[in-house]
Each structure stands twice: as C-alpha cells, then as structure tokens.
Amino acid sequence: MKIAIVEDDINMRKSLEIAMSDYDKYEIHTFKNARDALKKLDDTFELVISDINMPGMDGIEFVKALGGKFEVIIITGNATLARAIESIQLGVKDFLLKPFEIETLVTAIERTATVAKKSQKTLSQEPARGENFLGSSPALDQLLNRIAKAAVTDASMMLLGESGVGKELFARHIHESS
Structure with a gap:
C-alpha cells in the first residue's frame, strides 16, 4: 500500500x-x-x-x-x-x-x-443507477458515493428532507447496498 x-x-x-x-x-x-x-x-x-x-x-x-x-x-x-x-x-x-x-x-x-x-466492491455490485434513480447530477453522484461507503459499515443513517424528496427511495437503496 x-x-x-x-x-x-x-x-x-x-x-x-x-x-x-x-x-x-x-x-x-x-x-x-x-x-x-x-x-x-x-x-x-x-x-x-x-x-x-x-x-x-x-x-x-x-x-x-x-x-x-x-x-x-x-x-x-x-x-x-x-x-x-x-x-x-x-x-x-x-x-x-x-x-x-x-x-x-x-x-x-x-x-x-x-x-x-x-x-x-459495493460500487461495482450496485444495481445500475437507471433502475433506481431518474436523472443525474454531481450532487446525486456524491450522495450515492457516500451511501456506498457508509452501507458497508455498521453506521446508522438518518434521512432528513421535505415530503416527496425521495427519502424512502434512498432508504431502500441503502438497505439493498448493505
């Protein structure tokens, strides 16, 4: 290394x-x-x-x-x-x-x-983004990268946001990635 x-x-x-x-x-x-x-x-x-x-x-x-x-x-x-x-x-x-x-x-x-x-490993095994997310942006890419890193740990995550922003979609993505 x-x-x-x-x-x-x-x-x-x-x-x-x-x-x-x-x-x-x-x-x-x-x-x-x-x-x-x-x-x-x-x-x-x-x-x-x-x-x-x-x-x-x-x-x-x-x-x-x-x-x-x-x-x-x-x-x-x-x-x-x-x-x-x-x-x-x-x-x-x-x-x-x-x-x-x-x-x-x-x-x-x-x-x-x-x-x-x-x-x-998680990033390479993760389902194609098109299956879960519509659209693309640097902010979304950064968030998905952070989720992939956190999903392989025992860390707890809290999702906050206004109604309708996709918290449930992200929660499902985190669960499937872990």
Whole structure:
C-alpha cells in the first residue's frame, strides 16, 4: 500500500517514516507541507496521512484540495471538536490525536483499507443507477458515493428532507447496498 505522510514537524515526520518502515506492506512517502504533496500525489497513492495544523495550507484545506480522490487519516496535536467534525464531513476516515502509538496508526490504516475495499466492491455490485434513480447530477453522484461507503459499515443513517424528496427511495437503496 502506497501511503503519503504530510507533516510539517520534521521530528514527527521522520519518526513516522522510521516506525512505518518496519511494515513491509507499506510504501511510505513523506512531504513537509500540503503544497509539495499536491504536486506529487498521483493515482498510485492509496492513502494520505496528514497533520491538520500546517503553515501555508492547513489539513482541512488540503483535504478539500484532494477532492475525495484519496482515503485520508488526520493526525493532530491540537484538536478541536469543530475541526474533527469538519474533517469527518469532508470524508476523512480517521482522526488521531498526537501523541499516539504506531500500532494505533496501523490499526487506523488497516480499518481504512478494509472499508475502502468493501465500498469498491459495493460500487461495482450496485444495481445500475437507471433502475433506481431518474436523472443525474454531481450532487446525486456524491450522495450515492457516500451511501456506498457508509452501507458497508455498521453506521446508522438518518434521512432528513421535505415530503416527496425521495427519502424512502434512498432508504431502500441503502438497505439493498448493505
């Protein structure tokens, strides 16, 4: 698994690089800031681990710039509930507080990889969109992608909306995808 670690603190970056080198199944590439990472990230990377507080472009801006192309785990020493919620809403898979044990990070990586594999299976097995939904839009595509990722977990979902917007149709789709 090819992993990018984006961390501005050189000591933390090198520590993670050294600790992760013990795991042969991970190919680690480190970057000192988000802008450098954005220049070099390509489709061969499967996961991005990023600090949230960095000069220039912070972790939240970085996740937005990634546009959902990569699975992301956030690590931070200065967490606020608002930042954690914002990052999760952007699709971040895990949020770890520094200092943490390397085993905790490895567990988060494995959990993220498992969910990503399951959601890829679900996306490929999902019925043709034309059977369930009339029309197409970026918002609908984003929602269906989010449903596919959530459907393979044990997470509960609450559907809210005005009468007639299709909550029952989405509920049936979630049920069939899980």
